Amino acid sequence: AQKVTQAQTEISVVEKEDVTLDCVYETRDTTYYLFWYKQPPSGELVFLIRRNSFDEQNEISGRYSWNFQKSTSSFNFTITASQVVDSAVYFCALTRYNQGGKLIFGQGTELSVKP
Amino acid sequence: EAGVAQSPRYKIIEKRQSVAFWCNPISGHATLYWYQQILGQGPKLLIQFQNNGVVDDSQLPKDRFSAERLKGVDSTLKIQPAKLEDSAVYLCASSHRDSGELFFGEGSRLTVL
Numbered sequence: 001a002q003k004v005t006q007a008q009t010e011i012s013v014v015e016k017e018d019v020t021l022d023c024v025y026e027t028r029d030t031t032y033y034l035f036w037y038k039q040p041p042s043g044e045l046v047f048l049i050r051r052n053s054f055d056e057q058n059e060i061s062g063r064y065s066w067n068f069q070k071s072t073s074s075f076n077f078t079i080t081a082s083q084v085v086d087s088a089v090y091f092c093a094l095t096r097y098n099q100g101g102k103l104i105f106g107q108g109t110e111l112s113v114k115p
Numbered sequence: 116e117a118g119v120a121q122s123p124r125y126k127i128i129e130k131r132q133s134v135a136f137w138c139n140p141i142s143g144h145a146t147l148y149w150y151q152q153i154l155g156q157g158p159k160l161l162i163q164f165q166n167n168g169v170v171d172d173s174q175l176p177k178d179r180f181s182a183e184r185l186k187g188v189d190s191t192l193k194i195q196p197a198k199l200e201d202s203a204v205y206l207c208a209s210s211h212r213d214s215g216e217l218f219f220g221e222g223s224r225l226t227v228l
Contacts, residue, residue, distance in 0.1 A: 004157070042221055043204065043206075043221040043222045043224075044118075044119075044206075044219045044220060044221045044222065045158070045206065045208075045217070045219040046219075047216050047217065047218070050216060091157050091158075093157070099171075100210070100212070101146055101148050101160070101163055101208075101210055101217060102160050102163065102171060103158070103160065103217070105156075105157025105158050105159070106157050107155070107156055107157050108155075108156075108157055
């Protein structure tokens with residue numbers, strides 16, 4: 001069975017601090033995709049990144065970076081120099097290679113960035 | 116480009132009543148999904164359409180939930196009769212391909228009293 005665990009329920013930081021959101025997954029598949037989505041207070045989920053299981057290179061996009069480690073089944077997300085606008089619930093998700101839209105989500109981490 | 120449209124945004128009903136939610140995906144997106152998000156949890160897929168055909172409805176409680184996507188464009192999700200545990204946000208999403216890069220609507224929040 002596939003499972004995604006986000007052990008941090010809530011995180012609170014002060015603006016400009018760096019913050020890392022943890023994600024651990026379980027799957028027996030050798031080929032799969034991992035995702036991060038952001039859910040602001042308005043409710044819609046916003047796609048941030050997709051990573052396939054064959055690509056363990058770290059990814060950086062502006063203030064966002066992702067660390068994928070198959071050895072520990074983790075796909076952590078770091079926000080550098082956090083801003084108030086980063087306040088949201090962040091979800092890590094997993095899908096089988098041939099089931100692109102059937103995302104298995106973690107429970108989410110609520111990030112609060114205070115000015 | 117217009118995003119995924121959903122209505123109504125909020126609905127309050129009593130248990131055993133029925134309710135319907137509507138979704139209009141992004142133009143040209145062949146794949147449409149309905150997810151259920153219970154408070155404090157991640158979304159869970161209820162049903163996936165490819166054009167007007169069902170790809171996956173394995174987690175849809177078919178005794179009370181139904182969904183259709185006539186003409187392969189907009190979709191309706193119905194609950195009849197509603198139970199207290201159906202209180203949740205119902206999220207519609209669409210994608211150009213079955214790639215996992217889903218575009219979500221703002222959701223329809225259902226409260227069952």
